[in-house]
Amino acid sequence: MQYMLLLHHDDTPFAAASPEDQEKMSAPYMAYNEALIKAGAMVSGERLRGASSATTVRVRDGKTEVLDGPFATTKEQLGGFYIIEAPDLDAALGWAARCPSANYGIVEVRPIWPTR
Numbered sequence: 721m722q723y724m725l726l727l728h729h730d731d732t733p734f735a736a737a738s739p740e741d742q743e744k745m746s747a748p749y750m751a752y753n754e755a756l757i758k759a760g761a762m763v764s765g766e767r768l769r770g771a772s773s774a775t776t777v778r779v780r781d782g783k784t785e786v787l788d789g790p791f792a793t794t795k796e797q798l799g800g801f802y803i804i805e806a807p808d809l810d811a812a813l814g815w816a817a818r819c820p821s822a823n824y825g826i827v828e829v830r831p832i833w834p835t836r
Contacts, residue, residue: 722763722832723812725802729825731770748820756804761815763803771797799825803832 734745749767756762776787799821806812809831816827 721806721808721812722834723804723806723809723815724830724832725765725804725812725816725819726798726828726830727800727802727819727821727825728797728828729799729821731797731799735770752818752820755818756802756815761804761806763805765800765802767800768798 734742737745753762753765756765774788778785778787802815802819804812804815806815809829812829812831816822816829819827821827
């Protein structure tokens with residue numbers, strides 16, 4: 721079964737870091753990516769640009785509204801995601817606990833509802 725791991729954390733420390741420090745901060749994610757790949761659990765995953773680059777679209781009473789910024793204004797923003805293959809929820813939760821974002825933010829785990 722496939723699960724999405726949604727990585728929520730404060731993105732300001734990374735944005736304020738020097739390129740060298742950003743590289744150091746990214747190293748645990750590179751190791752995590754390799755572990756997922758080696759285990760055959762990686763389906764896909766991407767880092768997202770900062771929440772300040774988000775645009776929100778909604779339609780109310782037939783009128784489209786376009787707003788600058790993320791849907792929710794919180795300290796912890798959606799910073800990226802992984803789609804993983806896991807035999808069950810317990811295995812997916814195990815991968816979520818190993819994700820570096822779990823150490824300073826949260827990792828939300830959701831089963832994917834297949835559309836095909």
